[in-house]
Amino acid sequence: xxxxxxxxxxxxAASQLIASLRQDGFxxxxxxxxxxxxIPYQRPPLSKAFLxxxxxxxRLFIKPEEFYAEAKVTLHLNTRATAxxxxxxxxxxxxxxxxGYTALALTTGSRVRKLPLPGAELPGCYYLRGIADVELLQDxxxxxxxxxxxxxxxIGLEVAAVAAKHKLKVTVLEALPRVMARxxxxxxxxxxxxxxxxxxxxxxxNTKLEAIExxxxxxxxxxxxxxxxADFVLIGIGIVPNVELASAAGLKVDNGIVVDDHAxxxxxxxxxxxxCTNLPCTYSTTGRIxxxxxxxxxxxxxxxxxxxxxxxxxxxxxxxxxxxxYDLKLQIxxxxxxxxQIVLRGDPTSRSFAAFRLRGGVVAAVEAxxxxxxxxxxxxLIAARAKVAxxxxxxxxxxxxxxx
Amino acid sequence: xxxxxxxxxxxxxxxxxxxxxxxxxxxxxKNLIPGIDADCGGACACATCHVxxxxxxxxxxxxxxxxxxxxxxxxxxxxGNSRLSCQIKVTDALDGLTVKMxxxxx
Ligand SMILES: Cc1cc2nc3c(=O)[nH]c(=O)nc-3n(C[C@H](O)[C@H](O)[C@H](O)COP(=O)(O)OP(=O)(O)OC[C@H]3O[C@@H](n4cnc5c(N)ncnc54)[C@H](O)[C@@H]3O)c2cc1C
Ligand code: FES
Numbered sequence: 457x458x459x460x461x462x463x464x465x466x467x468x469a470a471s472q473l474i475a476s477l478r479q480d481g482f483x484x485x486x487x488x489x490x491x492x493x494x495i496p497y498q499r500p501p502l503s504k505a506f507l508x509x510x511x512x513x514x515r516l517f518i519k520p521e522e523f524y525a526e527a528k529v530t531l532h533l534n535t536r537a538t539a540x541x542x543x544x545x546x547x548x549x550x551x552x553x554x555x556g557y558t559a560l561a562l563t564t565g566s567r568v569r570k571l572p573l574p575g576a577e578l579p580g581c582y583y584l585r586g587i588a589d590v591e592l593l594q595d596x597x598x599x600x601x602x603x604x605x606x607x608x609x610x611i612g613l614e615v616a617a618v619a620a621k622h623k624l625k626v627t628v629l630e631a632l633p634r635v636m637a638r639x640x641x642x643x644x645x646x647x648x649x650x651x652x653x654x655x656x657x658x659x660x661x662n663t664k665l666e667a668i669e670x671x672x673x674x675x676x677x678x679x680x681x682x683x684x685x686a687d688f689v690l691i692g693i694g695i696v697p698n699v700e701l702a703s704a705a706g707l708k709v710d711n712g713i714v715v716d717d718h719a720x721x722x723x724x725x726x727x728x729x730x731x732c733t734n735l736p737c738t739y740s741t742t743g744r745i746x747x748x749x750x751x752x753x754x755x756x757x758x759x760x761x762x763x764x765x766x767x768x769x770x771x772x773x774x775x776x777x778x779x780x781x782y783d784l785k786l787q788i789x790x791x792x793x794x795x796x797q798i799v800l801r802g803d804p805t806s807r808s809f810a811a812f813r814l815r816g817g818v819v820a821a822v823e824a825x826x827x828x829x830x831x832x833x834x835x836x837l838i839a840a841r842a843k844v845a846x847x848x849x850x851x852x853x854x855x856x857x858x859x860x
Numbered sequence: 861x862x863x864x865x866x867x868x869x870x871x872x873x874x875x876x877x878x879x880x881x882x883x884x885x886x887x888x889x890k891n892l893i894p895g896i897d898a899d900c901g902g903a904c905a906c907a908t909c910h911v912x913x914x915x916x917x918x919x920x921x922x923x924x925x926x927x928x929x930x931x932x933x934x935x936x937x938x939x940g941n942s943r944l945s946c947q948i949k950v951t952d953a954l955d956g957l958t959v960k961m962x963x964x965x966x
Binding site for chain 1: 904927930
């Protein structure tokens with residue numbers, strides 16, 4: 457039995473691990489070390505309702521402060537862990553203090569990828585990962601201000617939607633030929649591009665960046681397609697997993713801290729959960745993956761808790777994700793692959809439709825826009841590795857419930 | 861403030877004050893009441909905040925939007941009085957509301 461669990465990184469994964477362990481009757485001591493000033497909070501609203509000023513800060517916290525007191529968690533916030541000594545089972549904190557453990561969970565998440573471009577360090581260039589970042593952005597969100605968003609992934613496009621709603625002049629610069637290229641099919645990319653254009657957003661794909669320069673009180677972004685002037689720049693070009701603690705301690709790292717389907721690293725005393733991990737995934741064509749989602753943080757934490765309680769159960773949940781832009785709720789389940797057959801169900805012009813991805817006839821993923829039945833049933837079909845004929849999937853007269 | 865009674869699946873009752881503007885889901889989470897998972901944090905994307913609403917309250921709470929209705933359709937153990945608690949906004953008019961939690965959210 458584990459008698460003292462130390463968790464490094466106070467985010468989505470950490471809060472779920474604590475909740476699941478205490479619910480299952482874990483009696484050991486729990487200590488949580490977090491670099492940020494806050495108890496664990498949700499990040500999804502940071503680029504959505506919280507950025508838009510529609511959600512008070514207190515509503516971001518996943519559990520209230522009392523939860524940690526009640527769960528007898530010793531909190532060390534504003535504290536960075538700097539090293540792990542696996543032989544002595546000790547973690548060193550910034551300042552030199554040490555904390556011992558019998559089990560350690562690394563839930564260090566990820567950080568933004570920095571844009572390697574001359575001028576990207578200038579004042580007026582922002583990134584978005586934490587509450588502190590949003591607080592810097594919020595007073596820039598004024599009607600008439602010009603924002604250049606670098607990167608047309610989810611975060612960039614969600615910010616574009618919020619900024620367009622606040623009547624800013626929005627330009628999105630993307631190096632690839634289409635928006636959301638990493639996670640969505642071409643049909644979906646085309647749909648979202650059009651929605652943003654209709655909202656007045658200037659989307660420029662295939663755009664190479666040359667430099668950002670100061671231009672009076674504004675910034676000038678030099679691109680292959682000319683100069684874009686902006687009052688501020690938001691950079692959203694992806695994340696980097698926080699693996700340094702693990703790799704310095706000799707744990708295996710390969711695009712994330714390598715774990716098994718119980719969130720265990722190769723050191724039996726060390727678990728790792730969430731954005732920072734590279735995990736086995738039977739839904740991925742490569743067999744392993746690094747996921748950046750609330751679902752993964754939560755489900756992996758639940759399985760780590762089961763393992764810590766001596767009731768291990770292999771993690772094999774279908775990955776899922778959502779994104780809110782304008783009045784469009786995108787829900788994605790499963791993982792896409794470039795070779796997939798795409799089957800559309802519903803008409804994009806109705807603003808409610810879904811793209812299914814078939815792999816060898818098996819439903820491998822669904823990307824649903826304002827289409828909950830397609831998404832929810834899609835999740836079940838993916839989990840069941842169900843084969844569904846493309847003509848049936850595309851036929852709106854057959855209800856999703858009858859697809860199984 | 862609205863008083864809301866949450867009844868766990870095992871019958872255990874919790875009566876708490878919830879601030880208007882918060883959701884019924886948040887009222888449970890902030891007060892450490894078990895039985896609501898709320899994986900997506902209220903984005904109407906996960907259907908793990910399912911509750912049964914006291915019959916007499918059905919007409920007093922805001923009706924369901926399409927997204928909630930269709931998400932619920934695929935949850936476990938759905939009844940005529942099922943709702944997703946993250947989509948019920950607390951108002952003074954909901955003072956006295958009773959909700960019951962299902963056996964499981966998954
Ligand atoms: C703007 C934004 C929008 C998003 N939208 C969605 C969405 O719509 N849907 C979705 O599913 N996902 C979304 N995500 C992703 C989701 O938030 C993450 O996948 C999730 O937070 C991962 O949880 P985690 O616990 O692994 O990491 P985090 O929640 O990032 O927590 C890790 C914590 O560890 C801390 N830490 C790191 N190193 C150390 C150290 N050495 N010592 C102490 N502390 C340390 C970090 O500071 C951080 O607080 C979004 C993310 C962002 C940034
Ligand atoms: S909390 Fe996810 S749908 Fe209500």
